Amino acid sequence: MPNARLLAILFAVFGAAYFTMVYGGGDLGTKFSYRDSVANTRHNLTQRQPGGGGPNGVIMDPYRNNYNEICVYCHTPHGANANVKAPLWNHTIKTTTYQTYNQLGTSTLTQTVSQPGPNSLTCLSCHDGQVAVDSVINMPGSGLYDPNQATSQSDAFLNTWPSASSVHGGLNPGQCLACHSAGAGFVGAGAPDFTVAFIGTDLRNDHPVGITYPIPVTGKDFNDPNQKKVGIAFFDTNGNGRADNNEIRLYDTGQGYKVECASCHDPHGVPSAGPGSVFNPTFLRVSNAGSALCLTCHIK
Numbered sequence: 001m002p003n004a005r006l007l008a009i010l011f012a013v014f015g016a017a018y019f020t021m022v023y024g025g026g027d028l029g030t031k032f033s034y035r036d037s038v039a040n041t042r043h044n045l046t047q048r049q050p051g052g053g054g055p056n057g058v059i060m061d062p063y064r065n066n067y068n069e070i071c072v073y074c075h076t077p078h079g080a081n082a083n084v085k086a087p088l089w090n091h092t093i094k095t096t097t098y099q100t101y102n103q104l105g106t107s108t109l110t111q112t113v114s115q116p117g118p119n120s121l122t123c124l125s126c127h128d129g130q131v132a133v134d135s136v137i138n139m140p141g142s143g144l145y146d147p148n149q150a151t152s153q154s155d156a157f158l159n160t161w162p163s164a165s166s167v168h169g170g171l172n173p174g175q176c177l178a179c180h181s182a183g184a185g186f187v188g189a190g191a192p193d194f195t196v197a198f199i200g201t202d203l204r205n206d207h208p209v210g211i212t213y214p215i216p217v218t219g220k221d222f223n224d225p226n227q228k229k230v231g232i233a234f235f236d237t238n239g240n241g242r243a244d245n246n247e248i249r250l251y252d253t254g255q256g257y258k259v260e261c262a263s264c265h266d267p268h269g270v271p272s273a274g275p276g277s278v279f280n281p282t283f284l285r286v287s288n289a290g291s292a293l294c295l296t297c298h299i300k
């Protein structure tokens with residue numbers, strides 16, 4: 001059989017599966033399709049895929065409450081966390097002092113760094129590894145609500161969920177990463193290595209967040225966002241006057257416009273090439289091919 005034909009057959013048999021495992025270049029492999037909805041991404045913490053072909057959830061069930069709803073791990077329609085300026089926020093946010101990028105002491109930093117703002121604290125509430133991914137204020141259903149959950153995780157409360165898991169795991173080495181790390185023995189069984197998603201509370205090795213974006217832009221280092229509104233400035237690439245999910249934005253929650261996690265990432269996923277296409281890797285608002293994401297802000 002000619003090699004080309006053999007390759008074509010091999011691709012037909014294995015290619016599609018291979019694509020869904022490693023679709024995004026530098027992205028972590030995944031069994032989710034990463035299209036259309038947050039439901040098909042890793043931010044669907046119910047871990048069940050319609051139509052099969054994805055994670056079956058059986059291994060996962062003992063490690064986090066399966067609320068059978070997707071948004072609830074992050075949002076609630078009522079009883080939301082009013083301490084944080086984030087949309088109807090439902091996940092526990094502990095009071096934490098983070099080590100910030102300026103403490104690294106690079107001599108070239110020109111802007112002011114503060115503690116992470118609300119649009120970083122939301123992400124860090126899972127990604128700093130201090131709180132279980134299923135630690136919410138308002139579980140689905142009536143009465144399963146505890147306002148103290150806004151700032152602290154109570155396993156006793158989380159255990160009132162009718163089919164509560166035995167462990168409420170967080171993104172840290174002893175918990176979710178006990179399986180989701182190289183060498184744990186589960187990576188071969190389909191559990192991706194999540195080590196890189198465990199950001200921790202030391203942000204000195206991360207792109208600065210809580211850092212001021214110099215608006216009005218002076219000097220020759222930064223591009224000027226063409227929309228500056230109360231609370232948000234953004235690079236309005238389609239000119240519709242709204243901060244669309246595929247536009248890089250800066251948040252002002254009272255200390256001037258800042259770069260935060262959600263400046264670059266949309267936790268719901270953003271199509272790479274129009275509706276129905278695979279999302280940009282790692283929940284980026286715009287593809288970073290050719291460093292387009294970086295060059296939106298930086299003139300380099």
Ligand code: HEC
Pocket residue numbers: 029030031032042047054055056057058059060063064133168169170171175176177178179180186189190191192
């Ligand atoms: C006992 C080992 C174990 C623990 C602990 C564990 N997982 Fe998993 N996880 C797996 C395995 C094995 C798979 C792949 C098979 C499956 O999906 O059931 C998986 C799959 C996943 C997936 C889907 C990966 C993808 O993109 O295809 C996510 C997301 C996930 N786990 C998140 C978590 C989170 C969050 C925690 C902590 C709350 C956690 N896991 C704890 C073993 C584990």
Ligand code: HEC
Pocket residue numbers: 038039043044070071072073074075086087119122123245262266267268
């Ligand atoms: C993993 C956490 C997470 C999940 C799951 C999630 N969201 Fe969000 N959502 C966020 C964060 C963080 C923000 C604020 C960031 C921003 O400015 O886009 C947000 C913002 C929003 C907003 C307001 C801003 C916008 O983009 O329109 C809406 C509406 C929203 N989410 C709806 C939903 C719905 C509906 C679901 C479930 C289908 C969902 N979200 C699932 C984290 C999440």
Ligand code: HEC
Pocket residue numbers: 027028042043045073074091119122123124125126127133134171193194196197261262265266267281282283
């Ligand atoms: C409710 C908990 C939770 C919140 C809130 C949350 N995440 Fe996640 N995130 C997870 C889990 C669990 C994973 C799966 C671990 C992994 O794939 O690395 C994940 C994965 C990711 C990944 C890796 C995706 C990939 O394809 O490689 C990125 C990037 C990410 N999150 C960014 C964010 C950002 C930015 C925010 C805030 C806007 C956020 N997350 C909020 C739980 C959360």
Ligand code: HEC
Pocket residue numbers: 026027120123124127196197198199206207208209259260261262263264265282284288293
């Ligand atoms: C200035 C833009 C920017 C900001 C701000 C930012 N990220 Fe990212 N993030 C990226 C890019 C670009 C990648 C993809 C890196 C790669 O492919 O290796 C990424 C990757 C990730 C990943 C996947 C793991 C990895 O390193 O590939 C996670 C998880 C993540 N970011 C979470 C966060 C969280 C949480 C915050 C806030 C504390 C944040 N990011 C702030 C640009 C940003």
Ligand code: HEC
Pocket residue numbers: 106107108109110111112207208211212213214248249250259263264288293294295296297298
């Ligand atoms: C949303 C706007 C924005 C995006 C997107 C962005 N940056 Fe930044 N970045 C900033 C700001 C503001 C600073 C602070 C610069 C200063 O203080 O002089 C900064 C700081 C930095 C620094 C540290 C500078 C120092 O002196 O220590 C580096 C390096 C950097 N960014 C690289 C990148 C890369 C690489 C990307 C793409 C992955 C990126 N940035 C994306 C706004 C952004």
